[in-house]
Amino acid sequence: MSSRTHSKIRTTILAYLVVFISLIFFILPMLWIIYCSFRTQPSIFTGKVIPPLDEFTLENYATILSVTDFPTYFLNSFKIASAVTLLSLFCSVLGAYGLSRFDIKGKNALIMGIFSTQMFPQVLLIIPMYLIIFSLFLLDKVIGVVLGQMILVLPFQIWMLKGYFDNIPMDLDNAARVDGCNIAQRLLYVILPVAAPGIMVAAFFSFVVSWGDYLIVSIISQSQRTATVTLVIQRLSSALLIRWGQVAAATVLTIVPTIILFSLVQQRLVEGLTAGAIREE
């Protein structure tokens, strides 16, 4: 009996050690950049961890928000990510519902095909994609970026939502069908309410992927009209003379929306993301 309490104590100590190291490794970098975003440039350059109080300032944020074009880029990011979320949800909810509930010819091959697009090198796909978007006159247009970013989001989203729908009992559909509901009614009134948590996670996923994309937007965006926050923080941080205080402030502003959304879906996130991999029998 005492050997069991002994191993219990050992387990507790080890688990807390893992937690402690994880907090330092995963959380400290974020806290550090938030901390430094409130410090003056000279203060950061002293290399001190704890500077005197008068070296803290809101000036970095004031400059980023009023002197630079950052708000424009922030708005662009927001427009693009919202549009990507709406369009990809429309496609993936319908598609996943079709693949989950209907006996479509060649269904398994289709699912495999959608999944295997994860294997295609995006750097290869964007070469012809650039030419397509160019010939559709969508270069440097919000809609061009949105369509381009679809390929980052759709396959994983469908795979994930299909897994989620598969776990919803067929009986629900059948009961509604007996009651005379058509497909749209079944989807809207029966499936969507049950699948709402999964759909929220899917929406979160596409928003965050679009918000964080650099590859697609760096090719399709040509000007301030469509440039996003990821482009601008990259530009700020590779300037000849880097103003780290301002870079830190811009980076924090870039992170904030994703963290807010994360805190909203956090409890459902794992369940939703891994729905395709865990089957409830």
Add this chain to the structure above:
Amino acid sequence: MGLMIKERQKGLLLILPTLLIMSLFTVYPLLDGLRMAFTNTHLLRDTVQYVGLDNFVRLLSDEIFWISLYHSVVLTAVVVLLQFVLGLILAWAMQQELPGMSLFKSIIMASWVIPVAATVIMFKFMAQPDIGLINIILKLIGFKELNRYWFGDLHAALPFIMLLHLWRNVPFYGVAFLAAMQAIPKSYYEAAEIDGASAWQSFVHITLPGIRSMIIVMVTIHVLWTFNNFDFIYLATGGGPVNATDVLPVYVYRQCWNSYTLGYGASIGSIMLIILMIYFVIYIRIYEKGAVSS
């Protein structure tokens, strides 16, 4: 019967928007990209000619291609292996029902949701000589002579890129493995305990087989994502210093959008695809064998 056929057509209609977008922006670009690999397409030139295997012949003697290929393979192998092991350890810790653990679980995935560009800046900032947190800490514990810009160091740059991948993805692994672990019936562990199995034995014989399908999904998808990943390296080092961190996706991007040689870039991209297809085929073989035997 007539109703069934109608239903089937409606099912097809439901996946139509997805199929349209995917054909236009994934399937067609893939085929066209493969075609371009045999041309001398140049972004700023209108005339395009088929050049046969010229691009691929050029590849064979392109030193940077081989360096990038080597880095890509090493990076993917090391990163996915470490993520898997560290993810297991993290999941094991989170499985213990201890005070504070639910708070920890709720914040730990934050690193996965923030933009890669922001992650890169955070680490570039910490890696700055003199003013970066890493160098400040090294100085505090007496390793002042190690002070350097870590992404600019020939030997440290690639391990540092690996660290970025771990930072972003290990929590995702941990949380995903944890979800799979919690789906294993408790009675299995109780039975093992009665039979006198040690904690390690029940981990190897109950936990690992229990989360097998999750492991397969996570590892497969991350092999593809890591091998194809472009932004970590492009944003952190651009492939430098002196090709020390060059990987295939970054090399393709530079060929296409800095040198404008789309055809040559496409041929390197095609090689990437072939490598991943070989991986995929081998993986499916192994997976099917495992499915039959279990």
